[in-house]
Amino acid sequence: MRHLFSKNYVRIYLWIGMIFTMIIIPFSMFLANQFSKYAYSQMDLFNRDTMLQTASRTEFLLNKLKAYGLHMYQDRTVQEWLQSAGRSPLDDMDALHALTNYMSTEPFIKRAYLVNVHKEQVIDSLKGLVSFEKFGDAAMLKKIREDRPLFLQFFYHETGGEPYLALIVPSTPARKDHRGYLVLLLDNRALQENLLGLNKEPGMDLMIVDGQGRNVLGTTGNDAAILNELRHLKPAGSETQVMTVRGMQLFVNSAPLASQKWTVYSLTELKAFKHQAQAFQAKIVGYSLLLLVLLLLAAFWNSRRMVKPFRRLADQLQRRIVQESRHSALALPVAGDEYSILKSGIELLSSRVDEMHQSLRGHSGLIKAEYLRQWLLQGRMNRTLREGIARESELLASDLIRLAVVKIDAYRDVAETYDFASRQLLKYAMGNIAGEIIAGEGGTLETIDLAGDHIVFLIGLDRDDAEVRKLLETIKGHIATYVRLRVTIAVSDLKHLEDDLRSVYDFVLELTLLKFISGEDKVYTEGDYESYVRLLQPLSDPKSLDKLLVAVKSGKKDQIVLLLEELFGQMAAVKYSECKVRLTVILFTIMKEFDKLRALQGVDGIDKQLDRFSTLQEARHWLEAELFAVMDQLSSRKGGDRKEKLAEEMINYVLYHIHDPMLSVEAIAEHVSLSAKYARSIFQEVRGVSLSNYILNTRIEKVKELLVTTSMSVADIGERSGFLTRSHYFTAFKKATGLTPNQYRLHHTEGEGGEAE
Template structure:
């Protein structure tokens, strides 16, 4: 027997190993291949998006430089120098200062020429004034004189072996003659470094080629070969008729993909070994008990003289015979499931309500458990436990179950005394569902439910809100009926009326409610509390809750949350709510809207008393801190003024200036300007934004005012400050 079991053990283990190998190895190769394809597609998509972004950034920079060149050309000092018909040292000095100022604020411009065709002079930003005959860049001079440049188009140009992108202003398609030109020579290394800043980390090279295939940033002829093992993507520059190419090596990706595939295979082999080891251990652990059981059964049957009845040849025959004997013994036993009857029925009834309709299986199972299933019509009643949050906090889970069980028993007893069929269903929430099969009018049903409510209040000290549906067919969707009737129980909170609610009540309620509108009196209410006007606070509360009573329950709850949140936010150190988390619990603790109103009235009056008791404190210091916080938050707004601060703290602008001067020893306007200057200093050192963008983000309304105020405060221009601190 031991040898037979060992042979079967080995045979089973070998077959399991073959199956695992056939499944795991090919599947791991398939997964790694699919992952490589997915990674390739994602990398291709990433580089495509990256080149589109780079092209957009390049287009933006070039258009910005064109605009900047036009602004330089239109400057009065530069125009004066370009249009003069004889030399003027004063005009030369003004042009030099203006040209230097413009170039100091734009790092991409390396050099600029002012070319006057009347005086035949060139103003070079690096070497000063030169006559046409002695000017070193004769190629550019010839290009300008012959008007070869396209309209506002950059073109590659070399000066003493250094490649530049150049722009001639003005350059017109009609070739209209002008007395002077402005030529900008860009720093290609600076421009290329800016474009490559985010691409070098990814191993990506950027090329900008013109229509002739020439790299406009280096001046070299370039070829883009898609078969050279590269990710190649391109995007067009519409304003220049150029293309931006990104070149990323594919070899590195292929090596990583192959390495990943090898790791996947190795991990799969390791997993296979672990599974085979686990299978070996588990097979011994599983088969040994069967072997022991077979030996015990063999001894039992042989000892009982049953060997002739059951020929025992192997383990399978022994176990089969033992199972057959056990089955015959189980069939002879009378196992009663009466103790589980109630639990099974309750679960089926819960599924009926939650799913909406009974399937054939549920109907067949409970057809003998309850007579309710044979009624043609039934009513669905929801009994909602009021102040359920307090109910949960007051009783532990076992006590809550006992109280709900008692509540269900009371309801069932009252209905059955009237000859009706009823099933009570606990949905493990704040409500109990009653399915009632009783042929009574609506008024008679209300009387019965009122009696149930009275008994519940009398015997188990609970208050419940009850709502009832119209008679429904057993094949109707009970889930939708339950949701509707459950909403009816919420009418008590809004109306405050303690009665049995029906579908007619909801229809009348819908006709009564008004369209949702924002509670516009909240701010006035808070202002009255701050002012300590108790009588008007009570009157304003009456108006607010009159509005709330005319809303749907869901809208009413939202508006109540807004109201209570406003109180918490405004009086966080005085309100008993102590934070937003307590609002939902608070709302769940009041059975009616009027109960909540009375509590809120007491709370607000208590807040007024506390505010009155604090009159001796230093109110001015708190107001000053509130002003500082408001200014810090709105400093980016160029329209920020003392009137805005005064409106925020509900005081006059004059009084606000007086308080700020007393508490901070500094005028309010001076503080705002100082805060903006500090913001500019921070952004100049910690960010790469342009000076203009920094001025706008710091709240300066105009560029001229920004430059004037910054230089007055620091003695430096923004660019000088940035260069000095970097």
């Protein structure tokens, strides 16, 4: 034994073991205690947050149902029956039909009565027309006659052995008699699932208690002991309280419902929570002991091996250096020189680190493009975007920039000629051309590609309007020469960095349409907008034009001919100047509706085209032929291959615009020149999922990625992923994953930590 303790590795092992034991055991106990405190505080915060959310949802839903009840009561058919003194089977049938229609659109109303006091008749939504003597809910008739509640207040009511929340309309504090009343009986089960079922944790009971101490909604039921204890608690809205019922301790949180004078309570059994907390504490201690054992084994192994020479390490490192030297200029150390070998190994490691850093720098372009796209779609920069763009680009060196939109002419032909990747390369080349020209003038240009028929330039250049316009003309010419694409360019005036960039982008994009109207091949500026406005004069009957667009999309040639005759008939009796303005509006509207279709891409300009016609009928025949061509082209898109391409185009558009909270099925349909209904049908057929669900799923996947890979706040991640409201963000994410965003991040962060250990 003495010989064993005389060994260095044994003495080192014993010292390390004692140090580890003195550190890990107290620390594990401390960690378990801190977890219990944290868990209690988190449960308290969650319960209070749940109360506030439940109270808010309940207030909103009850107010909505009140408004709906007033709307039902004010219905003309309902009013006529309630106020009538005579008896008419037709009026009875109409009133019952109206009542049934209203109930079919509001799932929370389970039953409704129309009570005519003068005729002593009731229309029951379940049993039809009955007299007061045969009406099964005598308690309600008594309440209407003798004990009406306050104005628009729900109250607890039982009939047929089932509890309901009831509302009487009209109801006033004054004892004013009315000839007729509307009574709504709400579906307590549906209310309970929708108001009390969301965000409820296991072991938690939610209930809503009225002013008389009755449980009007909740899973606890009318437990007399619990309801009696709740009466002795502090008023709603105070901090978490603890009460004891039949030897059981309960955490109680409450929130008031001001409009109803009710209170929302959450009841969480402390025993179940303590059991879970103690179980987790035991796990912490157990894992800490296991870690201690593993550390002691590692310490024993290390203490035994540390006294051996480093020659084996040097030999292994030398073999590695020999392999690497075949592919690099690294010099080999002298054999046996361990210092030289270790030094060479460090140099090799440094070179590998440099290569890794260069690889990361190679992705800076993608990071910059992502930041710029988010800035454009959101309109304004938050702190994260500003720091990211400033780190990757010199665009923010000045407070003023210009926004230019470069729209590819005849984009449908380009899309059919090149696949998606090739179109991206063409746009990349256009951005490089513009960047070199602007950089030559001492400015900065950044390109944003939104995967559509145009790209966006953000230009930081201290030049006047005329010089910038001349540079853009040069860029346009270079694109035509080297990329062989005809483009239309529109540019904004100088804008401040704090301006809403999204509204500037929408406005400048609209300016590119001026080329179709005027036929001028130039760079359009905000000053050209006046000529655009002058053309947008309303038609005397705009509905005819809307019907014409629908007929084209529906493929109805006969209807197209009739509607054209109607439109041109309206213009036959007006002056030439007014007739020309109306024709301009018609052609411009059709062009905007079908601007990506080949049939209208050959028009050089509306004014120039109209000058070719000597009579109004010639213009009508020309337009009829063009619309037939548009209709045929729409019809030709129904093939399977075409549907696959359209679905792929929709997916690409979604991925490029997922940060945009205004992304919608209508916008996607417009991008591929289809109606929203047909776009949904194609996507569902090809991908087996609805387009709206695909957008939502993509946003949720984006949230998951950012939660795990970044340290951004949960709110910023929701905004970055395109969710318009925080409530929709949290509700959709929990429905999809079963966890809140914070819970998801904590779960996956802990999972990765465990794997790393």
